[in-house]
Amino acid sequence: MEAIETIMNSRSFFFLVIGAIAIVAILGGILESILRTRAQERSRREIAAYIAEGSITPEQGERLMKSTPKKSC
Secondary structure, eight states: OHHHHHHHHHHHHHHHHHHHHHHHHHHHHHHHHHHHHHHHHHHHHHHHHHHHHTSSOHHHHHHHHHOOOOOOO
């Protein structure tokens, strides 16, 4: 009887660890997505400010906004 309880406890621990790893991975992906979006929007605001102050032309700003950074794998 004690051996069965030990097996059940080790399985529960195994699934608990796997579940915790999955949750951390999901939360990490969500955080990465949020931070990437915020950085892109900040860049767009900065480009708009440069256009407004006349540092760059609207055409240059448009080219900068259309350029997309390569995703790292």
